[in-house]
Amino acid sequence: MPEYEFRCLDCKRVVSLHLTIVEYESAAPTCPHCGGAHLRRKIGRVRMARSEESRLETLSDPSSWGDVDENDPQSMARMMRHMSQETGEEMGPEFDEAVDRMEAGESPDEVESSIPGLGGDEEDDF
Numbered sequence: 001m002p003e004y005e006f007r008c009l010d011c012k013r014v015v016s017l018h019l020t021i022v023e024y025e026s027a028a029p030t031c032p033h034c035g036g037a038h039l040r041r042k043i044g045r046v047r048m049a050r051s052e053e054s055r056l057e058t059l060s061d062p063s064s065w066g067d068v069d070e071n072d073p074q075s076m077a078r079m080m081r082h083m084s085q086e087t088g089e090e091m092g093p094e095f096d097e098a099v100d101r102m103e104a105g106e107s108p109d110e111v112e113s114s115i116p117g118l119g120g121d122e123e124d125d126f
């Protein structure tokens, strides 16, 4: 079942809903947080509809990441979160921990060396 992402215009939260095509087209989805019916579909976020190719294009276009300063852990953390959202992949607890620590101001090198199993496979290595 495809997952659709909406932004709730009432509580401003991002809402992920699993809907069938029929549900999506016929029903007005409501926000699970506040019950509001003003959900705006987020463009380009249907994970199952996105091909591998366009996904890689997005990843290889640095301008889509915003400003990334390699020397700024918080900037890096932001980019990593963005990447994770773009790929729609569950990156695992190590990834989350790394991002959290970088957001807290630790250097990427420090974080990487202290978390075993981080950044191991070649898909992440670009």
Ligand SMILES: [Zn+2]
Binding pocket: 008, 009, 010, 011, 012, 013, 031, 032, 033, 034, 035, 036
């Ligand atoms: Zn809401």
